[in-house]
Amino acid sequence: MKNLFVILFMILTISCEKVIDMTIPDKGRRPVVNCVFGDSNYVYMTIHRSKHILDNSYDFSVISGAGIIITNAGTNHSDTLFETSTPGNYKSLQALTSPGTYNLKVMADGRTIESSTIIPEKAQIISIDTSSFSVDNEDMYRMDIRFSDAGPGDDYFMIGVKRVSSIGDKYNISLFSSDLIITTYYKDYLLFNDDLFNNKEKTLRVEMQKSNLYTEYDSLDLTIELFSLSYDAYMYFATSQEQMYAGGPFSEPVVVYNNINEGYGIFAGYSISKNIIRVPRYDTQWTE
């Protein structure tokens, strides 16, 4: 179908391309912080250097030896991140578990860059009901996930279902949902906010192909992860995904959410609620 549109367009028009001379200003390189941290893990952060848009080099250079401090705005407790054996990668000595506001200060490349985010209150999964059905000879698995909103304010969520592969690594299963609360997808997660169920309980129906549940064993454990996202995390996931998949020369460019002052990247918190359910073995393996 896409090829035919191209053919039609070529028949209707005759295109011609050329290089044009336009000055793109160079405002210098800036530090890039990438840090999305949850309430149950250590904080991991990478710091790189940005590139000019016309710089066609393959890699982004890393920034070593940066000074990084994260402060809990409520308790005023500070944590310092230390560089790991991989240059440009930094890690905290302990997990940040408390909900609340966290401020970031990074000293790198002669600059001080700052940011702020929150770890939101966790939304709890109340129950999960499952069922099976078929569509067009495709066996499908359905989950009705009941959970409660965290409170009366604006809240943001992400949900995913994880399994372990036969070789032991974990990966997400592709999900589908026709629920109107879903705003977009981020990888195999579903993103949504509480505009339509603020401060109430909500049952979200998600579906997946049963062929994703193939296992050599008698049963399979699925981990349902319900993320309560900070606004920063929600906007970053939505916009970064959107820019990656933005199609065509006629669509408006997507500006990726950036909350790093005097730099680029993301500093965002989340909390996570997990439930594990055991499903019976499914015999037919998914093949491409």
Added chain:
Amino acid sequence: MRFVFTIILSCLFLLVSAQRYTISGYVEDESNGERLISATVYDDISKQGCATNAYGFFSITLSQPHVKMVFSYIGYTAEVREFDLKQNVSLIIKLKPSISLQEVTVTGEKTQIENPQISVTEIPVQTIKSLPVLLGETDLIKVIQLLPGVQSGSEGSSGLYVRGGGPDQNLILLDGVPVYNADHLFGFFSVFNSDAVQSVTLLKGGFPARYGGRLSSVLDIHMKEGNNKEFHGEGSIGVISSKIVVEGPIKKDTSSFIFSGRRTYIDILAQPLIMSVSDGANAGYYFWDLNGKVNYLLSKKDRLYLSMYTGRDKAYGKFRENNWEDNSSVSKFGLGWGNIITALRWNHEINPRLFMNVTGTFSNYEFVVSEKMESSDNGQTSKYSYEYTSGIRDWSTKAEFDFHPSPQHKILFGGNYTYHTFYPGISVFQVNSSGDPSGNIDTTFGDAYIYAHDTYLYAEDEIKLGARTILNPGIHYSMFAVRNATYNSLQPRFSLRYLLNETWSVKAAYTMMSQNILLLTNSGIGMPTDLWLPATDRIKPQKSQQVAAGVFHDFKGGYEVSVEGYYKTMQNLIEYKSGADFFSRAETWENKVESGEGWSYGAEFLIRKSKGKTTGWIGYTLAWTNRRFENLNFGKAFPYRYDRRHDIGLAITHKFSDKTDIGLVWVYGTGNAVSLPIEQYPSLTDPFNQNYFGYNSIDYFEGKNQFRTPSYHRLDLGINFHKQLKRAYRTWSVGVYNAYNRKNPFFIYFETDWDTNEKHLKQISIFPILPSVSYSLKF
């Protein structure tokens, strides 16, 4: 008591001594009975005059006992009637088309300096047909785009961007009925068949009170009525399409008809090529349109009209796959859009000073995207279909009155009611499997229908104060009721014309406009996927205020010069939120849009020659237009995409003889404003997996629309060869679009040259030098 009696007697005396009579009637083309719009009616004795209205009607009330009436219209020989005025007089004036090529000064003919309206341009249909255009397809909107203050948007598109406004802010009227999507072929051509058009008028500001509902312009198009004396026709064959017009009397001098039709044949010509390159698949694109009008003269005072327009665009494809024995599938896709517009109109002369027009209309605009697949496997069949429909449907009725109490006053008033049905996006999804009926699906979802009641009333008075000054105060009131919201809007209008002397005038105007219907557009070119939607309880009507002022001068030799300045503010403009997808069911459309403001200002210069062998104009616009949305560009103001600083349009036609004439168009415009990234930075591919260090590259945009594409300019040339055959009049039209093959930017993007490993900014151009030829026959 005596004092009161004296006053009454004095009034009666004055009344008798100043008794006034009304001369009214219609001005027609003698050769075909078409009523002439804006023909000049002028009394050479009292120096009072008026113009015919949209139905050819005039009315002038005079008090002197003897009159010398001059009836004139450009391109026609003036008619003079001199008589004693002792009672009301009703006239049917038939003007003969002029065959003289020389400049003729006609007493009383209204020039631009006399026209009380500012920011208005009337385009003669002959000019539209004489100017060279893209692929030889005469297009009145392409000609409108050559005027100062009007921009075309993307290369080849038929969108109108008037004084910084968007393409949805133009009230396009076809015989008084709004047209929602005036594009064929994704905006490359308009839906109007020039062969069926009688008059075209564009207003960019100073809108009289009778117009409303859009912020930026009014394009008032009237179709021909049909020759009520003889049968005639016109057909033409061109590179893209062919068309035919047939007109004639149903009952001579009483009733007539006109029908016109047009169709492309790109799909027929391209089909063999498509089938050969795509392994037997079938695909194509076509458009067609039909216009029809019938009118009937019920009496001297009554006339009925029935008009219709319908047109459709369709892109389609069909594929067949035979995978192996007993397994095959057929896939079909389609993208179609179109309008249907019908109007029933009744003109009635209530009395010599009061004219009425009542119209009932129906219009529907719709676009449909569909996909179907049918597969069979070992005797079992499965069918899948998905169809997305969006559109707008209107039922409307209006009454308009022209009241001419005296030569100093022309009062227009009336009202309109429209019942809108919006269907912003309905999806129908069906799955039917003979092998597993339990999996069958038949579901409909999407945005619910929205119903709205749209009413407006207006009143305006064109007041002549002495010989130099005309004022036109007016008021337009609108009420829009939708769901739980009702929006009332009182919109004052005011314009002024002051004659400095016989060849100089100054004009000024103030208008307030409100727009209850808005267009959501998700791409940089005109796409049928653009959605027409109403203001709702959450999305407020758009509003604008505009002031305009200008100086107008007529030179000898038929030259008109004007300089106009304007300043316009717009509120409650809407844009898609970043990343919003019009197909997505996840949110209603109201959740996908942002609301903001805009403002534009500039100056327009125009030199125009309307008489003689050589006619045309050159226009220059210097303009700025900006937008501001809270959640776009971090809340900072940014240039509108079509903020072109300089815009030049040159259009010239020259008639060598009755057999040969040429046309030339040259346009220049500063490049469009575009968003380009200036920096790139990494983002983690999997932020939840701390052991995986792969990353994607993100583009950083410092601001919205902060760059300009290269400038646009283009030269079009055309020549027409005419010959009178035995029973027909034929014309060969040869033209070339983009004569010096300028590579104008259509869009720009970054690309890496893998040979040198360097990244460059590139542009794609469409429409290089394109010759065209067409053949037309009039009989």
